Amino acid sequence: MRGLVIPSVLLILWEAGSRLGVLPPDSTSRPSDIVRAFVQAMADGSLLRDTWLTFEAALLGLVIAGVLGILLGAILGLSPRTERTVGPSIEALRPIPAVALIPLALLVFGFGLRMEAAVVAFAALWPVLLMTVAAVRGVEPRLLELSRSLEFSFSQQLMKIVLPAAFGRIAVGLRLALAISLVVAVTVEIVLNPRGLGHSMIGAQQALRSDLMYAQLLWLGFVGWALNKVAQR
Amino acid sequence: MIAARNIGVSFGSRPVLAEVAFEVPAGQFLCIVGPSGCGKTTLLRVLAGLITPSTGKVTVDGQAVRGPARSRAIVFQDYTKALLPWRTVAGNVALGLEACGIAEPERSNRVERLLAKMGLGHCAGHYPAQLSGGMQQRVQIARALGQDPQLLLMDEPFGALDAITRQGLQDEVARIAAEQKTTVVFITHDLEEAIYLGDQVIVLASNPGRVAERITVEIPRPRSQLETREDQRFLAYRHRLFGLLKH
Numbered sequence: 001m002r003g004l005v006i007p008s009v010l011l012i013l014w015e016a017g018s019r020l021g022v023l024p025p026d027s028t029s030r031p032s033d034i035v036r037a038f039v040q041a042m043a044d045g046s047l048l049r050d051t052w053l054t055f056e057a058a059l060l061g062l063v064i065a066g067v068l069g070i071l072l073g074a075i076l077g078l079s080p081r082t083e084r085t086v087g088p089s090i091e092a093l094r095p096i097p098a099v100a101l102i103p104l105a106l107l108v109f110g111f112g113l114r115m116e117a118a119v120v121a122f123a124a125l126w127p128v129l130l131m132t133v134a135a136v137r138g139v140e141p142r143l144l145e146l147s148r149s150l151e152f153s154f155s156q157q158l159m160k161i162v163l164p165a166a167f168g169r170i171a172v173g174l175r176l177a178l179a180i181s182l183v184v185a186v187t188v189e190i191v192l193n194p195r196g197l198g199h200s201m202i203g204a205q206q207a208l209r210s211d212l213m214y215a216q217l218l219w220l221g222f223v224g225w226a227l228n229k230v231a232q233r
Numbered sequence: 234m235i236a237a238r239n240i241g242v243s244f245g246s247r248p249v250l251a252e253v254a255f256e257v258p259a260g261q262f263l264c265i266v267g268p269s270g271c272g273k274t275t276l277l278r279v280l281a282g283l284i285t286p287s288t289g290k291v292t293v294d295g296q297a298v299r300g301p302a303r304s305r306a307i308v309f310q311d312y313t314k315a316l317l318p319w320r321t322v323a324g325n326v327a328l329g330l331e332a333c334g335i336a337e338p339e340r341s342n343r344v345e346r347l348l349a350k351m352g353l354g355h356c357a358g359h360y361p362a363q364l365s366g367g368m369q370q371r372v373q374i375a376r377a378l379g380q381d382p383q384l385l386l387m388d389e390p391f392g393a394l395d396a397i398t399r400q401g402l403q404d405e406v407a408r409i410a411a412e413q414k415t416t417v418v419f420i421t422h423d424l425e426e427a428i429y430l431g432d433q434v435i436v437l438a439s440n441p442g443r444v445a446e447r448i449t450v451e452i453p454r455p456r457s458q459l460e461t462r463e464d465q466r467f468l469a470y471r472h473r474l475f476g477l478l479k480h
Binding site: 038140142143146148149150151152156160162164165167 | 303306309329
């Protein structure tokens with residue numbers, strides 16, 4: 001409860017400041033206007049629709065990154081020889097900022113879901129991949145010997161021994177990837193993809209609807225927080 | 234019959250085993266005893282096919298061993314690391330059956346029988362971490378038996394257990410091996426355990442690990458913890474081998 005004191009005081013000062021004309025009206029809407037814009041955007045469904053579009057791209061990218069990252073990570077973690085062959089190429093790709101791939105993704109996929117998901121997948125791949133490699137390397141060697149002596153196939157070894165044993169640490173990688181995927185999806189929309197929350201925020205800003213922009217910003221913050229809470233279970 | 238022919242293993246330039254040779258007829262119980270660091274565990278891994286020896290080979294019924302196989306089940310010493318902590322006791326025992334491609338409902342039936350055989354019926358739904366060391370080792374033995382192995386390889390399976398639990402499990406392993414006519418190779422550092430369980434006992438000497446002595450134990454089965462250990466023959470074997478285990 002004590003934590004609410006500062007935000008409440010700031011809100012009151014903010015509202016009073018803009019009513020008295022102390023704050024610049026273009027960049028700082030009144031809290032009451034923001035609430036009105038939020039209610040309206042909720043009521044006409046535009047906010048939820050935009051949220052879904054952003055989610056869709058973030059989740060699709062996350063799923064691609066998750067599947068690729070876990071599979072590739074398991075192979076690299078289990079086979080030092082493959083790691084020595086593929087590792088340097090991966091290290092060369094990893095430093096590329098995902099956002100720098102937006103022009104290329106646009107060229108390949110055009111505007112829309114696929115292009116956005118591709119950029120998200122590239123960004124979200126690394127934490128999953130690196131955590132999976134480390135997790136698989138940390139699997140108890142006795143269990144791998146057991147798996148060999150039971151003559152498990154590669155996929156059986158993966159499903160019955162390696163992935164369950166490494167699950168805890170892989171989940172950490174997926175959680176990091178989830179946070180990244182939302183950030184990247186919104187970024188792609190703000191930069192150029194004409195869909196989702198990021199695009200609507202740019203629209204609101206250009207239409208000088210800073211009340212709506214604030215409403216979307218706060219909503220995005222809430223969504224990100226809620227998503228993290230869900231992922232921590 | 235399983236035969237070790239002139240097995241030599243080197244890690245780098247360090248020889249670990251040299252010219253180890255023996256034969257175990259089908260259904261026999263071989264105990265390999267030796268001081269720590271004499272290469273006992275390495276030898277067991279060679280028999281399992283987990284390590285390829287630098288020289289020599291292992292044959293099973295005349296066929297050279299080229300890698301691990303389900304027909305050669307391993308019971309590891311460190312049971313806490315060899316069981317799947319996310320699976321229940323029943324789930325762990327089922328693993329060997331899954332490897333053999335045995336489908337439900339047959340699998341559940343067999344798991345139930347294996348659990349009953351190892352006295353684990355009441356804790357089928359428990360997780361390994363909830364069990365005592367002795368019970369966890371029973372789970373590992375049940376899992377190994379589920380593979381229906383021709384050869385059971387046991388690596389100091391009772392080394393970490395207290396004396397009473399150990400004696401109970403010795404008798405159970407002896408009973409099961411006799412019932413199923415499984416060939417057993419049993420590694421231990423406990424000379425009395427080796428004589429008590431074995432039809433044949435091999436003593437390894439260190440640096441590099443090599444066969445120092447081999448005896449055939451002429452004490453009839455079933456053996457008993459009290460009488461067998463007081464038997465004149467038992468004491469004579471113990472006398473004869475004891476000196477070999479001193480450093």
